[in-house]
Amino acid sequence: MSTSSGPARSSGPSRGAVGPVSTELVPRLGVADTLRVALGVLAPTVAQGAIARRPRAMALAERLDLDARAVATVQDLHRRYGDVPVRLALPGRRLALVLGPDDVHQVLQDSPEPFALANREKKGALGQFQPHGVLVSHGRVREQRRAVNETVLDTPRPVHRLAPTVVAAVREEARAVAERAASSHRLDWDTFSAGWRRMVRRVVLGDTARDDEALQRDLDALRYRANWSYFAPRDRSRRDRLRRRLAAYVERAEPGSLAGLLAETAGGDEEVDPVDQLPQWLFAFDPAGMATIRALALLAVEPDERTRVRAEMDEGDPGAPRELRRLRAAVLESVRLWPTTPMILRETTRDTEWAGARVPSGTAMLVYTPYLHRDDDDLAVAHRFAPDLWLRDGPTGPPDGARTDWPLVPFSEGPGVCPGQNLVLLTASTFLATLLEHHDHALTHPRALDPAYVPGVISPFRVRFRTRAR
Numbered sequence: 001m002s003t004s005s006g007p008a009r010s011s012g013p014s015r016g017a018v019g020p021v022s023t024e025l026v027p028r029l030g031v032a033d034t035l036r037v038a039l040g041v042l043a044p045t046v047a048q049g050a051i052a053r054r055p056r057a058m059a060l061a062e063r064l065d066l067d068a069r070a071v072a073t074v075q076d077l078h079r080r081y082g083d084v085p086v087r088l089a090l091p092g093r094r095l096a097l098v099l100g101p102d103d104v105h106q107v108l109q110d111s112p113e114p115f116a117l118a119n120r121e122k123k124g125a126l127g128q129f130q131p132h133g134v135l136v137s138h139g140r141v142r143e144q145r146r147a148v149n150e151t152v153l154d155t156p157r158p159v160h161r162l163a164p165t166v167v168a169a170v171r172e173e174a175r176a177v178a179e180r181a182a183s184s185h186r187l188d189w190d191t192f193s194a195g196w197r198r199m200v201r202r203v204v205l206g207d208t209a210r211d212d213e214a215l216q217r218d219l220d221a222l223r224y225r226a227n228w229s230y231f232a233p234r235d236r237s238r239r240d241r242l243r244r245r246l247a248a249y250v251e252r253a254e255p256g257s258l259a260g261l262l263a264e265t266a267g268g269d270e271e272v273d274p275v276d277q278l279p280q281w282l283f284a285f286d287p288a289g290m291a292t293i294r295a296l297a298l299l300a301v302e303p304d305e306r307t308r309v310r311a312e313m314d315e316g317d318p319g320a321p322r323e324l325r326r327l328r329a330a331v332l333e334s335v336r337l338w339p340t341t342p343m344i345l346r347e348t349t350r351d352t353e354w355a356g357a358r359v360p361s362g363t364a365m366l367v368y369t370p371y372l373h374r375d376d377d378d379l380a381v382a383h384r385f386a387p388d389l390w391l392r393d394g395p396t397g398p399p400d401g402a403r404t405d406w407p408l409v410p411f412s413e414g415p416g417v418c419p420g421q422n423l424v425l426l427t428a429s430t431f432l433a434t435l436l437e438h439h440d441h442a443l444t445h446p447r448a449l450d451p452a453y454v455p456g457v458i459s460p461f462r463v464r465f466r467t468r469a470r
């Protein structure tokens with residue numbers, strides 16, 4: 001344990017209580033530590049693309065294992081400063097890094113007050129194409145939008161009420177991907193994502209959207225712009241065009257699609273702005289595809305788990321919607337090991353107190369999930385593919401040394417938890433099951449993936465398999 005500088009590590013939670021608050025501020029990092037965080041943690045995260053991933057930056061991050069280095073930097077700060085949040089010494093913006101596991105729970109549970117989801121950077125980014133999306137809303141209108149999202153996405157249910165049409169679309173598109181890959185003996189990101197996106201457009205907008213590449217191009221262009229947050233000028237004409245296209249799908253309200261449910265749930269509600277909720281559903285399915293192809297990579301190098309997964313698949317009718325728990329656990333492991341939302345951002349709406357010190361109002365609170373998920377000081381299985389982590393109540397129980405109170409938050413938690421988590425797990429597990437049903441996929445890149453110690457970054461754009469029929 002390094003104790004080279006900074007205050008001694010405090011024990012226990014620092015608690016972001018609200019009340020009569022201290023005048024003393026939480027520790028501020030020195031210039032050297034601030035630079036380490038800015039260059040080693042924030043810059044690689046931003047460079048890889050917060051809203052749309054950048055293939056070249058991800059390839060570089062994979063080559064240099066940048067996320068593993070970033071995790072080591074934050075671990076070092078945690079050892080030296082303890083659980084209390086630390087402020088960064090950056091001009092122009094108040095930023096604090098949340099280090100303590102209990103503080104992470106607290107920040108996420110106490111959202112959106114006093115920890116607002118709609119912070120400046122997110123508003124700048126998502127304002128490019130969904131200025132009225134729930135994630136950038138606050139107050140009463142946020143509650144209304146959240147309720148509509150939860151109703152349409154069927155948030156609490158592992159198997160969505162539209163599962164019969166969803167599962168049929170997923171299986172058709174996944175089968176086409178497997179067959180294409182088998183005929184070329186190669187499954188790569190281009191083949192995978194073309195089929196994945198066709199599936200997503202059918203599930204979200206309806207079967208008529210299956211080949212609507214023009215809509216996808218507009219959304220992609222706006223997302224790349226959103227990577228620059230408020231530094232990029234708005235492209236209003238493209239945004240208006242995207243909106244018109246999406247509105248047409250809501251008007252068509254195809255039965256069995258999320259757009260159909262949305263029309264039924266909030267069709268004419270101007271305040272909720274149902275059409276503005278759709279881009280998030282479409283674009284958030286992209287990281288879900290990345291998590292799915294990386295889960296396939298993990299299963300490719302772990303034959304025992306593959307056998308268990310196939311045994312679970314054989315227990316029921318492959319075409320019938322159901323909860324494939326082991327495959328869902330593989331996807332959850334994929335987003336634990338390689339989180340697709342690496343930085344969860346909140347903004348304090350008033351002063352908060354932490355172990356007798358203060359974080360001022362208007363501070364962006366940074367929760368860096370790769371550090372939490374890979375902190376081998378506290379999590380024995382940090383770098384191992386350990387699906388049992390997510391099957392605690394299952395026959396095998398939690399793996400040795402797993403802490404049940406540790407924040408594993410790939411989908412966040414609390415009132416701002418991802419309302420699409422169950423739908424993601426349903427679609428991803430069904431897609432994987434269909435790929436595995438009649439085909440074998442041997443991993444050819446990354447060539448030496450070791451499930452006992454996986455690297456900090458795997459670019460989904462570079463994952464490749466040699467596929468053949470079984």
Ligand code: HEM
Pocket residue numbers: 117134135136146149153280281282284285287288289291335340341344345409410411412415416417418419420421423424
């Ligand atoms: C691998 C796939 C996904 C992951 C890991 C994921 C993760 C997350 C996380 C961490 C948040 C919180 C963000 C924040 O607080 O700043 C979030 C929010 C959200 N997600 Fe997901 N998500 C995924 C896919 C999806 C999909 C496919 C949908 C919709 C179909 C969806 C809908 C939403 C919505 C609407 C919010 C905003 C919630 C709010 O503001 O209350 N997500 N997601």
